[in-house]
Amino acid sequence: xxxxxARLRAAVVGTGLIGGSVLLRLHAAGLDxxxxxxxGATRRRAREIGVPTVERLVDAxxxxxxxxxxxxxxxxxxxxxxxxxxxxxxxxxxxVGSTKAExxxxxxxxxxxxxFVPGHPMAGTDRAGLTAAxxxxxxxxxxxxCPAPGPGLTAFRRLAALVMDVFAARVVPMAADxxxxxxxxxxxxxxxxxxxxxxxxxxxxxxxxxxxLAAGSFSDGTRVAGTPPERTANMLLGNRAEVLAALxxxxxxxxxxxxALRAGDRAAxxxxxxxxxxxxLALAGRPTVEVRRTFPPAGGDEELxxxxxLGAAGGYLDGCRSTGDGVxxxxxxxxxEPGDRPAAPLG
Amino acid sequence: xxxxxARLRAAVVGTGLIGGSVLLRLHAAGLDxxxxxxxGATRRRAREIGVPTVERLVDAxxxxxxxxxxxxxxxxxxxxxxxxxxxxxxxxxxxVGSTKAExxxxxxxxxxxxxFVPGHPMAGTDRAGLTAAxxxxxxxxxxxxCPAPGPGLTAFRRLAALVMDVFAARVVPMAADxxxxxxxxxxxxxxxxxxxxxxxxxxxxxxxxxxxLAAGSFSDGTRVAGTPPERTANMLLGNRAEVLAALxxxxxxxxxxxxALRAGDRAAxxxxxxxxxxxxLALAGRPTVEVRRTFPPAGGDEELxxxxxLGAAGGYLDGCRSTGDGVxxxxxxxxxEPGDRPAAPLG
Numbered sequence: 001x002x003x004x005x006a007r008l009r010a011a012v013v014g015t016g017l018i019g020g021s022v023l024l025r026l027h028a029a030g031l032d033x034x035x036x037x038x039x040g041a042t043r044r045r046a047r048e049i050g051v052p053t054v055e056r057l058v059d060a061x062x063x064x065x066x067x068x069x070x071x072x073x074x075x076x077x078x079x080x081x082x083x084x085x086x087x088x089x090x091x092x093x094x095x096v097g098s099t100k101a102e103x104x105x106x107x108x109x110x111x112x113x114x115x116f117v118p119g120h121p122m123a124g125t126d127r128a129g130l131t132a133a134x135x136x137x138x139x140x141x142x143x144x145x146c147p148a149p150g151p152g153l154t155a156f157r158r159l160a161a162l163v164m165d166v167f168a169a170r171v172v173p174m175a176a177d178x179x180x181x182x183x184x185x186x187x188x189x190x191x192x193x194x195x196x197x198x199x200x201x202x203x204x205x206x207x208x209x210x211x212x213l214a215a216g217s218f219s220d221g222t223r224v225a226g227t228p229p230e231r232t233a234n235m236l237l238g239n240r241a242e243v244l245a246a247l248x249x250x251x252x253x254x255x256x257x258x259x260a261l262r263a264g265d266r267a268a269x270x271x272x273x274x275x276x277x278x279x280x281l282a283l284a285g286r287p288t289v290e291v292r293r294t295f296p297p298a299g300g301d302e303e304l305x306x307x308x309x310l311g312a313a314g315g316y317l318d319g320c321r322s323t324g325d326g327v328x329x330x331x332x333x334x335x336x337e338p339g340d341r342p343a344a345p346l347g
Numbered sequence: 348x349x350x351x352x353a354r355l356r357a358a359v360v361g362t363g364l365i366g367g368s369v370l371l372r373l374h375a376a377g378l379d380x381x382x383x384x385x386x387g388a389t390r391r392r393a394r395e396i397g398v399p400t401v402e403r404l405v406d407a408x409x410x411x412x413x414x415x416x417x418x419x420x421x422x423x424x425x426x427x428x429x430x431x432x433x434x435x436x437x438x439x440x441x442x443v444g445s446t447k448a449e450x451x452x453x454x455x456x457x458x459x460x461x462x463f464v465p466g467h468p469m470a471g472t473d474r475a476g477l478t479a480a481x482x483x484x485x486x487x488x489x490x491x492x493c494p495a496p497g498p499g500l501t502a503f504r505r506l507a508a509l510v511m512d513v514f515a516a517r518v519v520p521m522a523a524d525x526x527x528x529x530x531x532x533x534x535x536x537x538x539x540x541x542x543x544x545x546x547x548x549x550x551x552x553x554x555x556x557x558x559x560l561a562a563g564s565f566s567d568g569t570r571v572a573g574t575p576p577e578r579t580a581n582m583l584l585g586n587r588a589e590v591l592a593a594l595x596x597x598x599x600x601x602x603x604x605x606x607a608l609r610a611g612d613r614a615a616x617x618x619x620x621x622x623x624x625x626x627x628l629a630l631a632g633r634p635t636v637e638v639r640r641t642f643p644p645a646g647g648d649e650e651l652x653x654x655x656x657l658g659a660a661g662g663y664l665d666g667c668r669s670t671g672d673g674v675x676x677x678x679x680x681x682x683x684e685p686g687d688r689p690a691a692p693l694g
Contacts, residue, residue, distance in 0.1 A: 190564035196601035198623030208661030217537035229620035254543035273576035276545030314555030
């Protein structure tokens with residue numbers, strides 16, 4: 001990371017799979033970092049692997065420049081209040097929870113939008129705990145950050161630069177409610193489908209033979225059914241309305257496929273699968289173009305609009321440089337539509 | 348492979364992903380093998396990589412000891428008739444199609460059960476064609492073979508030994524209709540779920556952002572949506588009734604999950620996901636015990652029952668040795684239930 005940030009003091013509150021991976025990476029990058037976890041065995045484990053942890057949350061976060069809140073989703077509001085009270089006004093706060101709208105609204109009600117930036121790194125495994133943590137878990141992964149207007153934009157810039165520098169992640173700027181609608185389809189409904197497929201196999205009188213013949217399609221399609229059930233339930237309940245809406249959109253296509261199959265309609269069955277294949281091919285990689293934009297030191301609506309539009313269009317930031325003259329973003333996005341403004345360099 | 352079989356003359360009819368992988372492995376194992384594909388470019392490609400192919404199907408299969416039928420599912424009945432007419436009465440025939448009951452019934456009606464053994468290797472990728480073929484595709488994979496009574500058992504023994512020796516696959520003996528019910532859940536419904544998830548993403552107004560944030564759960568859950576749509580449609584239409592029944596069992600669990608989520612019922616949501624996790628943990632590996640069984644030279648109902656029960660219980664063969672005294676099978680299965688007969692050595 002850049003030399004200027006190497007003196008940054010960071011803390012990680014909650015050091016399970018995600019928090020532990022954040023902690024390991026911050027430590028490996030040379031930051032002054034302390035971790036804390038409510039579980040004493042986890043704290044001991046962190047010390048055994050050489051990562052500084054302390055016994056009390058307040059000692060972990062005091063005098064820090066940035067604090068990552070990485071505990072279970074239902075604990076985040078109370079932890080945010082506690083950490084905010086124990087840190088200075090210029091200490092950046094962020095979280096890694098899998099839903100964003102509720103917590104963003106809570107933070108706004110607490111008057112914390114000038115320093116709390118809701119976040120969600122799109123990475124994980126079906127394992128749990130610090131022992132499963134990996135310092136490179138976020139390398140090249142999408143990491144959503146939700147910018148707020150006004151002073152919130154300054155906090156966003158600082159955190160975006162940190163996430164790109166330290167974690168080598170792709171920062172996807174996105175409004176909190178938009179994030180929740182997107183991840184409902186990109187992550188939460190896939191967990192429901194995996195749970196339903198694995199659950200049906202578990203209940204089937206053919207269970208043992210099904211598991212013996214399970215090929216790639218079943219194995220891939222049920223992988224996240226191995227996730228700790230409590231974590232999955234938290235995630236789904238934290239985004240209930242969006243998940244149910246996204247599930248409706250998936251079962252609508254599933255109904256079309258079943259109807260075509262029942263009718264022996266080969267053309268319809270093939271066409272529906274071809275549609276899905278298009279998404280799959282796009283997922284494998286689409287060409288992007290570089291975009292550069294600059295904004296004045298005091299962030300305004302235009303900057304917020306640029307960031308929101310970038311994330312909504314499938315783009316991401318790969319650079320964020322603040323100078324006395326303002327901020328310069330560099331970004332990748334899908335090829336511009338007619339009417340987009342051309343990339344403009346800083347200064 | 349065993350020296351005695353190294354002189355075996357084999358043919359592969361249809362050299363796409365699966366047939367091409369069969370061909371490459373037979374060739375690498377030193378068998379005298381010829382391939383044929385209706386596509387001239389595919390035949391040229393096979394010759395370019397040094398695998399013998401001929402211009403006419405009849406020349407590929409004449410004088411062969413065993414022929415693998417690997418064309419698309421709808422072409423198999425006609426190809427079976429054609430190949431049976433062009434080969435000797437002691438030439439073994441098998442196929443690699445993803446459904447078995449219809450073709451098994453067709454072969455019986457043609458009087459071919461004494462030498463046609465329906466087969467289905469449970470391996471594949473989402474790519475297609477000879478260029479995607481891999482000689483080790485079936486290594487350690489389940490390979491279903493469907494034994495028929497009487498002389499069909501002799502054919503089964505010969506083919507099972509060949510599949511284990513040459514491909515290092517786990518031979519799963521299974522009745523054809525049982526196979527179709529099992530793969531409906533183990534393979535076909537996962538393709539429908541993947542198609543529905545990918546299709547819903549493709550249609551979503553949030554498409555580009557969904558693909559940008561797609562994490563492991565979406566990527567894994569849609570992988571087989573990249574399969575050529577015609578191949579998927581053939582597979583589903585070839586097993587329509589069983590697929591629709593298995594889909595009902597999956598949507599029943601999905602409905603339970605959605606109901607629990609809608610009601611905010613954390614306990615039910617967690618319990619349903621825990622059920623699916625049990626299947627997933629079982630998939631990751633279950634301890635098996637060794638079983639050895641011998642049967643007299645003329646196969647009878649007891650041998651057929653042993654084979655059918657082994658596959659239905661999630662077991663597989665890992666050895667099949669024919670001698671003048673009969674046949675000795677060695678197998679792996681889940682730990683025996685009370686009442687199972689103990690393993691008994693040959694002789």
